[in-house]
Amino acid sequence: MAESPEHSVEEPTLFSLLARDAMIVFAALTLWAASDAWFQVTGLWAAELLSAADGIFVGYVVAAIFHEWGHYLGARFSGAQTTRTLPKNLTNLFRFSFDFGKNSSTQFHSMSFGGWVGHWSILLLIFMILPLDTLGRAALVSSLFGFAIFATFIETGVLRKTFGGKEPAQALGELSKQNFRQAGIAGTVSAAAVLATLA
Secondary structure, X not given: OEEOOOOOOOOOOHHHHHHHHHHHHHHHHHHHHHHHHHHHHHOOHHHHHHHHHXXXXXXXXXXXXXXXXXXHHHHHHOOXXXXXXXXXXXXXXXXXXXXXXXXXXXXXXXXXXXXXXXXXXHHHHHHHHOOOOOHHHHHHHHHHHHHHHHHHHHHHHHHHHHHOOOOHHHHHHOOOHHHHHHHHHHHHHHHHHHHHHHO
């Protein structure tokens, strides 16, 4: 989610954005599944390490995409004014802009909590359907969990300020590199703890 800029670029269709992200998710999960299958067939330690590395990367990508679509659905559910945007590259997470001038704090909160629903839902789904009997599978779930903690950590600080009466745009503008660094540490430590438990 990004703040709404003044622009005249044509808004991409919902289907085109969904199709794009579905292909990214399917490709990422296929990459991870191939390395997981390679390990199960061969038992090679190199295949196990590759499946774990893939699991960490893929977990982050999948969680981030579901998180952003959760934001979008939360915003639309509240009736907020949004504009879909085509990400400039694969590392850009923003799928839409949120008009802070026209939308209310309540709509901002709906948008924010939608992101939480997105990343926690995909984590729960994969945790329930995936046997956690290989290092690669444990790494995938751990990475999903680490992203969920990272995103929740960041957004909790913002929500605390907005529920205290501060304008959402101002609260977001006060995010610092230290906030992201602390959230990154919390996410990494949480993921490592889950991986140690599951592996």
